[in-house]
Amino acid sequence: MKLALLATGGTIAGVGTAARYTAARLGVESLLEAVPQLTGLCAWQAEQVFALDSRDMTPAHWVRLARRCQALLDDTGIDGIVITHGTDTLEETAYALSLLLATDKPVVLTAAMRPATDPQADGPANLLQAAHEALTGLPGVRVAVHGSVIPGARLTKLHTQAPGAFAEDETPLPAIRIPLPSGEALPRVDLIHVFSGMERGVVDHAIAAGARGLVIAAAGDGSLPAALLPALRSARDAGITVVRGSRVPHDGVRRDRNADDTAEGWIPAGTLAPLKARAALLLSLAAGLGPFETFAALTGDTL
Numbered sequence: 001m002k003l004a005l006l007a008t009g010g011t012i013a014g015v016g017t018a019a020r021y022t023a024a025r026l027g028v029e030s031l032l033e034a035v036p037q038l039t040g041l042c043a044w045q046a047e048q049v050f051a052l053d054s055r056d057m058t059p060a061h062w063v064r065l066a067r068r069c070q071a072l073l074d075d076t077g078i079d080g081i082v083i084t085h086g087t088d089t090l091e092e093t094a095y096a097l098s099l100l101l102a103t104d105k106p107v108v109l110t111a112a113m114r115p116a117t118d119p120q121a122d123g124p125a126n127l128l129q130a131a132h133e134a135l136t137g138l139p140g141v142r143v144a145v146h147g148s149v150i151p152g153a154r155l156t157k158l159h160t161q162a163p164g165a166f167a168e169d170e171t172p173l174p175a176i177r178i179p180l181p182s183g184e185a186l187p188r189v190d191l192i193h194v195f196s197g198m199e200r201g202v203v204d205h206a207i208a209a210g211a212r213g214l215v216i217a218a219a220g221d222g223s224l225p226a227a228l229l230p231a232l233r234s235a236r237d238a239g240i241t242v243v244r245g246s247r248v249p250h251d252g253v254r255r256d257r258n259a260d261d262t263a264e265g266w267i268p269a270g271t272l273a274p275l276k277a278r279a280a281l282l283l284s285l286a287a288g289l290g291p292f293e294t295f296a297a298l299t300g301d302t303l
């Protein structure tokens, strides 16, 4: 068996103390060397794809990583992929890969909450767990961390400090694959979080900045402040896709419940958390897919 190990940075490659460290300092070879059992499990093809603190990941990085993964998955000499990543935006990258990759091989992401030089570093155990998970041969994108295995589409980070920082959310497993964008230019899609006393300016700014899509993390059951409605209608009239989600983590937003999505031309996010709805909308627009059809397939929403 041969696995590819793709390193992208993160605390798992961090140097310093748990209280103060710099992410993404160690290279992929150091990660492998820190876990001697790995070389006894299988052969490895190790690559440093990025060296980033994951707060600096962009959709362009998702696409570059997905392209590299797809090339490796299409290689008959590679049986699966392990990816090391920062925890902070792991849920976005894991969802993007879940939408973009077509494969019957395992793609297992892992991460750490403590830097590699911390006496209680969690990275080595997580990396070993990810390797074992990849060697099961089970297809698809998963995250192996702190003893749990979570579908890549369903990952959510719940704690700022705890090693067991992750949980599984209510995201439907993607029923479609979004084709990998062929070009480098990606559309701008902004995520706007509703708050009390909000004014329309934040939406107007997104329109002026060239956004092609907006995801609104609205209040409660996708409830939109009256102050935002004229701006959202201007966005729609300008051809910008508006997705109505919720800042509340459970139960989701359904079509025409609590707002007239059909009449207004908005798309309800279903149980997609705002970050995931934003990734889906961005990648759908990048691939030239109709966002209504994409969301229908991803959320079960029907017009």
Ligand code: SIN
Residues within 6 Å of the ligand: 009, 010, 011, 012, 023, 052, 053, 054, 055, 085, 086, 087, 088, 089, 111, 112, 113, 114
């Ligand atoms: C990062 O996300 O790259 C830094 C934080 C972490 O990995 O926990």
